[in-house]
Amino acid sequence: MMRILLTALLALVIAACAPSGPGTRPGVEVDLGENIERLLDTGEFRAAAEALEQRAEAQPQQRDMFLVRAAEAWLAAQAFERAEATVARINPAALAREDRIRLDLVQAELAMRRGDLANAGWLLASTAERLPASLSERHAELEALLLELESSPVRDALDALQQAVEEPDFEGETALALLLEFPLAELEGVLYEVSDQARLMPWLDLVITAREHLLDDEALGAALDSWESRWRAVDYPAAEARRWIAAWRQTRPLPSRVTVLLPDSGSPLHRPGEALREGLLAGWLQLTPDRRPQLEFRYIGEAPEDAVSAWFDARENGTEFLIGPLGQAQADALSRQPDAGLIPTLLLNLPDDPQLLSESGGEIMALALPPESEAELAAIHALATGHKRALVLSQYSSWGERVSRAFIDTFSLGGGRVVEERIYDPELPDHSILLKEVLEVDDSEARIARMSSLLGDSVESVAQRRTDIDVIFLGARADDGRLLRPQLEFFDAGDLTLMATSYIVDGAPRPERDRDLDGVTTPMPPWFLDFTPAGVVRERAGTLYDGLDNATLSRLHALGRDAIALLPWLAMMRDDPTLELPGMVGRLSLPDGHIVRRDLPVIELRGGYARPARIDERETTNR
Structure with missing residues (x-):
């Protein structure tokens, strides 16, 4: 292969x-x-x-x-x-x-x-x-x-494997033990050199197969079954490989002492911080008792210098890993701190200039939930499904401006054209005047009126919307999104693809509340999807923790779980941009070594339920 x-x-x-x-x-x-x-x-x-x-x-x-x-x-x-x-x-x-x-x-x-x-x-x-x-x-x-x-270590390991396969008691675990820690790119690099060695190829293929799906149990099981069917002659069951890999994952080193920076009781972020804390503890409890690090929660004020002071205290106290802070101004201050990465750190917000993370040196990373990243994914999905001409409607707010700009920039970069961009007042319940104008229904009505005037009699005709767009992006939150979608349908735009971010839904979709959003397509964190393993975890957590019916608090709870889940893997992710962890808030990877990327499933709301988007069936509208 x-x-x-x-x-x-x-x-x-x-x-x-x-x-x-x-x-x-x-x-x-x-x-x-x-x-x-x-x-x-x-x-x-x-x-x-x-x-x-x-x-x-x-x-x-x-x-x-x-x-x-x-x-x-x-x-x-x-x-x-x-x-x-x-x-x-x-x-x-x-x-x-x-x-x-x-x-x-x-x-x-x-x-x-x-x-x-x-x-x-x-x-x-x-x-x-x-x-x-x-x-x-x-x-x-x-x-x-x-x-x-x-002199690459992967070649030394390959040499050891070449010798080991000649031994009569060789087992597949030896190949995994020798090579599984190496980045996928390094393993694929040496594959060329041994492609003519029949005895070695099954085992290198095993390691590469395992590495491709290392942290995804479902995909790993299917991939190993496929490997076993390719190499039946070697008589090494996929089930044994799965058991060995599961045990190996439990040996990955964790910091023994972790400091978490949370907003104190005087901060407006205190309640969100408590939801984050509960998520961190829930993730911590998922570790076996012998692997749980000591968690030290440090409550800090709102000022940026409070985070910097806490960082110095953590360094003096021998902390091996730092999680937080949650506020953007504090994340920005910490990322500007010289040698900020001296303590391996996972910020829970992005600094104003993300480039600071790569300039600060050391192991400083960020796991955040910016809605702009979802707008970018929406634009990518629109382009991938053949849409080329977009209308952008966004609420009049800094949030709406950020998400619409992220969609526009990504859509334009991919070759799409934004035909028109408009803002609306999210406080208004009726957007008819704006929608008639932006969809050019008023122009159509004017043409009908002129024709009636010329003929001296009424003309039986229905006003038509513009036909030069094939997708509408809504920079909307839940309340205004539930108003906009039916009004767009009223003005004959219901057959167009409607894209948004997951913030157009107030948490997990519910049919009794979200039928007015039918037809909206959006990336969505697995945490809010009932048909994913993360969604099952959310439903169970809802019976144990207060406040998870609030979308913001629920997101932060999921973020805390993922922050703990990442701890054993961040070092490997920094070396291997292809390594992904199926998390609560998305498939997590670290391609640039500093900002955790979230890949999200794209869903379509139908009957108030989230369903996987039908990418292959979708056709662009061009009437």
Whole structure:
């Protein structure tokens, strides 16, 4: 079974170690042209590569030399597929000696990208004896990169596995024990090197299969069953692999002492903080007694400096992990603190500038519930289902402005067009005047009136809405959303796709309350969906904890559960952007090493119930 060979491990290492530019020019008498020289000097490598390919076509006698330089520029731009395609067009026999060496170096770097370290080593060795001084620095950088890749711990583990499979008492647990901790990209990288070793392939396939679904019990079980059916000859039951992985997950290290920063009794966030605390404790109780860290709840005032002071106290007290604070101003202050990540920290809100998290150094991360991220997911879903022309209606508030802007930016970036954007007063119960105008029903009525006037008699006609939109995004909360949707239907817009965030529903959908939202499609946290395992947990929690009928408090309870569930996995997630935890508030991952991403299921409200959105059946409206 061949898998993706273009691995994230090699991408990261090459991005860090490879030359910053294509390494042309010192001591080389080649006229690339003033414009191309400028593009290379300013780091505009993609544009330089395209210009070099154009020069190659315009000057056939120097075509292959320009293509070599173009391949170098594509590498510098990290456009590796374009570099491969350019190399395939080069005729080595037409190259001068130095350009042939340049081509060898390009091919060596591309071989490392594919995980073919043996070929990369041969190419570097073959060029060492005939290397001109102008290319010595680039050659040395590539050799250093090759050495780093060859000394990768995953290869040491693979060597150990190669020896272990020859033992008569070899079991599948050995493969899992040796390799399961490595990021998926590293495992896929070494797959290329052993694809011809029949005895090794089942076990590397087992590890990769397990790693792909490591924290998702349902998906893991199905994937391991599929693995067993592929490799029946090895006689290793999927059930045994499941049991071993479940036991292994219980061995993941947890901090022994965790400080949680919560709003004190004088703060308007005190009640939300208590809901968060209950969620944290509920998640803590899900751990086995021998694995539960000591939780220390520190109640702090509203001022940003209160969070900073608490951080210093936690550092002095030997805290191994910090959770919180909940307020944005305090999260912002803590992220601006020098060495804030000295204590591994999980903020529960985003700073004003999320870039601060990557600049602060250390292990500082954020798990938050910004509605803007749901608006972005709504835009992605609209684009994925073929919608291209949007009308945006959002409430007149800072919240409405933020979610509408997030939808518009994402929708536009994906090639969609926002035909019109309007705001409404959420305090008004009737939006007829606005909707008639924005849907251009009033224009249609005016045309009918003019026709009647011209004919001197009434014209039997029904006013029609505009036809240049195929999706409406509602930046609405629950109360105004339940008013808007029926009014849109009254003005003949009920057949259009209506997108929103989950805040258009007041928590989990209920048919006795939410039938007026029928037809609305939205991303929604699994916590609020009765058909998910998280929804089952919510229903049980509702009998144990007060206040979970309040959507805000319920969200924060779920957030607390997920904060605890993430503790054993954050370090692995920082190393592996593909590792996902099925949480209460979404599928959680850490692709940039700092902000926990939430992927949410997309649902459609039908009969007041949430149902999985029918992506394959949906068609855009274009009347």
